[in-house]
Amino acid sequence: MTVKASVDAVIVSYRSARTLRESVGPLAAVPGAHVVVVDNASDDDSLATIADLAVDAVRAPRNGGFAYGCNLGIARGEAPYVLLLNPDAVLSAADLDVLVGVLEREPHVGLVAPRIMDADGHLVASRRRFPGVATAWGQALMLHRLIPRTDELLHGGGDLASEPDWVSGSCMLVRREVLERIGGLDEGFFLYSEDTDVCRRIRDEGLTIRYEPRATATHAGGASAPRQDLLPALARSRVRYARLHASPASAALQIAAIAVGEATHAVARAGRGYARGHLAALLAVLRAEDAARGLGPPRTDPGWR
Incomplete structure (x- = not known):
């Protein structure tokens, strides 16, 4: 072929x-x-x-x-x-x-x-x-499986072409x-x-x-959740995305939801692993807020092309 x-x-x-x-x-x-x-x-x-x-x-x-x-x-x-x-x-x-x-x-x-x-x-x-206020809070409060519009994932229709x-x-x-x-x-x-x-x-x-x-x-790793030690990287990236693509008010609400979500998931998984990762992710969100004060445009290597 x-x-x-x-x-x-x-x-x-x-x-x-x-x-x-x-x-x-x-x-x-x-x-x-x-x-x-x-x-x-x-x-x-x-x-x-x-x-x-x-x-x-x-x-x-x-x-x-x-x-x-x-x-x-x-x-x-x-x-x-x-x-x-x-x-x-x-x-x-x-x-x-x-x-x-x-x-x-x-x-x-x-x-x-x-x-x-x-x-x-x-x-x-x-x-x-795309992430937004509804999906961020749906995930934070674990409502995304009960209220489909608060879930980033689109379920069903996987055998149909779509946009x-x-x-x-x-x-x-x-x-x-x-x-x-x-x-x-x-x-x-x-x-x-x-x-x-x-x-x-x-x-x-x-x-x-x-x-x-x-x-x-x-x-092979498609259905796996991020490893515990990668949860802070995921949280930082979610914060960065919100700050780059949402209005200041929407970004603030999304970032608050991300922080709350890490806290709720740490509590829900206490004693079952991953709790430490979620607590580290919560700290990463708080630190990312400080770093984001000087956030600039998307960064790429100027020599890539």
Whole structure:
């Protein structure tokens, strides 16, 4: 199977030795696909697992986060389409072909993503509403499963093509010209919310986000909650997103909800693990508020293009 257009496939690795080869292998064999693997200063020698594959391997000088690694990889190519794929996700040549076909046929689509299945073959909810006051408080007070409009996740309809607000960044195909127009991924997000942000900025350009279930990616970690030690990074990213994309009043309400949510989840999970992570996330929110006083525009490496 050959793709219908040249694609730069960018995979950012960090301590991904266990899964990286399975992710990279199918793409490395696709004619017309230029595979770039950026390793964010891992200490497990992840790149050694793919040393025999036809890929452009990049050892980043530091772990600057997912968006940082993506921008390094994007800058290594010139293809009209850029595939961003997690190092524990797998996309076949045939499924890549489907995604490319959407962008070739529909110029109003800026980004397209497949349906996501977990390692057990279950559909992962990957279509979402943009964060807002209702969703922030729905999550904080654990009401999102009772009141659907307060849930970021869109449930049902996973077998139908649609145009959600944003999609999971574990696998998405983007027009290079659009990435260049918006300045790449925002490196102010170390981890999490960079996918929400890039979809938001693409929509601000007048383009749509497409969910295309005719293509499927398998994501080993797709149904997993963030590890306890990553909860502070998630909280900081949610705060940053609110401050960048909401009015001051709305951002304040969302950030208050994020803080309350970390507190309520710490209480709900007391004695069952994760409580310490939520308390650390609460502290991260409070510290992010201080840091946000000098928040500037989205940050990207000025040399990425």
